[in-house]
Amino acid sequence: MLEALDTAVSYIRSKSSLAPQTGVILGSGLGNVVDAVETDASIPYGEIPGARASTVLGHQGRLILGRANGVPVAIMQGRVHFYEGYEMGEVMFLARVLGRLGIKRLVVTNAAGGINTSYVPGDLMLISDHINFMGVNPLRGPNVDDLGVRFPDMSEAYPESLRNMAKEVAAGLGLSLKEGVYLALSGPTYETPAEIRAFRVLGADAVGMSTVPEVIAASHMQIPVLGISCITNMAAGILKQKLTHQEVMDTTARVQQQFTALVLGILARFGAS
Ligand code: HPA
Numbered sequence: 171m172l173e174a175l176d177t178a179v180s181y182i183r184s185k186s187s188l189a190p191q192t193g194v195i196l197g198s199g200l201g202n203v204v205d206a207v208e209t210d211a212s213i214p215y216g217e218i219p220g221a222r223a224s225t226v227l228g229h230q231g232r233l234i235l236g237r238a239n240g241v242p243v244a245i246m247q248g249r250v251h252f253y254e255g256y257e258m259g260e261v262m263f264l265a266r267v268l269g270r271l272g273i274k275r276l277v278v279t280n281a282a283g284g285i286n287t288s289y290v291p292g293d294l295m296l297i298s299d300h301i302n303f304m305g306v307n308p309l310r311g312p313n314v315d316d317l318g319v320r321f322p323d324m325s326e327a328y329p330e331s332l333r334n335m336a337k338e339v340a341a342g343l344g345l346s347l348k349e350g351v352y353l354a355l356s357g358p359t360y361e362t363p364a365e366i367r368a369f370r371v372l373g374a375d376a377v378g379m380s381t382v383p384e385v386i387a388a389s390h391m392q393i394p395v396l397g398i399s400c401i402t403n404m405a406a407g408i409l410k411q412k413l414t415h416q417e418v419m420d421t422t423a424r425v426q427q428q429f430t431a432l433v434l435g436i437l438a439r440f441g442a443s
Pocket residue numbers: 281282283284360361377378379402403404405406413418
C-alpha cells in the first residue's frame with residue numbers, strides 16, 4: 171500500500187513541484203472552485219498510478235495542483251464512491267496520496283440530503299461529526315503502520331477550531347451556515363422514508379453516500395478535516411416528491427457561487443501555512 175501511494179506521489183511530483191498544505195475534495199456538481207485556481211498541473215485520475223476514475227455524472231475526476239489566492243492547494247475535482255463498486259482502499263486512495271504529499275488539513279465537500287426539517291435545499295452545512303453507516307469500516311484489514319495507528323481516535327475528526335474559522339469566513343461573506351451530523355450510507359439507492367425517520371432519531375442532520383471513507387483515511391493520518399455539505403434536496407419522505415440526481419445537480423448549480431466563495435475564503439484563511 172505504501173509503495174503504491176508513494177508511486178502516485180512521485181508521479182504527481184513529476185507534474186508539479188508545488189507543495190500544497192491544504193487538500194480539497196470537491197463533491198457532486200461542486201467542482202467550479204477550480205475555475206479560481208491558478209493551475210500548475212491538472213492530472214486526470216486515470217493517469218495517476220493506482221488511482222481510479224470516477225464514473226458518475228457531475229464528477230470530473232482530476233487532481234489539480236495550483237494556487238487559490240496565492241495559496242498552494244491540491245484539489246480533487248470529483249471522487250470515486252463505494253457504490254461504484256470500488257474497494258474502500260480505492261475509495262480512500264487519493265485522500266491518502268494527498269496526505270503523503272504533505273497536506274496539513276483536508277477540506278471535504280459533498281452533496282447531501284437534508285434530514286433536519288429546519289433545512290432547505292441550497293443550505294450549506296458544516297459537518298460537526300459523522301455516523302458511518304456504510305456497512306464497513308474502510309480501515310478494516312492489516313493496518314498500514316506508516317500511515318497511522320491500528321485504532322485511530324475519531325473524537326475530533328472535524329475540529330471545532332476549523333469550524334469556527336469557517337463560520338467567521340461565512341459571516342464575512344454574509345452567508346448563513348448550518349452545522350450538523352452527516353450520516354453516510356453505501357448507496358446507490360436513495361433512502362426509504364422509514365430509514366430517514368430512523369436516522370433523524372439517531373441524531374443525523376444530513377445523509378449522503380461519500381466523504382466518510384476519506385475522512386477516516388485522513389483521521390488515520392492525523393490530518394484534521396473541515397467538512398461542508400451542500401443540502402441539495404430534502405431526504406426521502408419529507409416532501410411529497412421523488413428524489414433524483416437531477417435535483418442534486420440543479421441545486422449545486424444554483425448555490426455554486428456561494429459555495430465557491432466560501433471554499434475560496436476558507437483557503438485564503440489557511441494562507442500559505
Ligand atoms: N441521500 C443520499 N445521498 C444524497 C442525497 C440523499 O438524499 N442527496 C444528495 N446525495
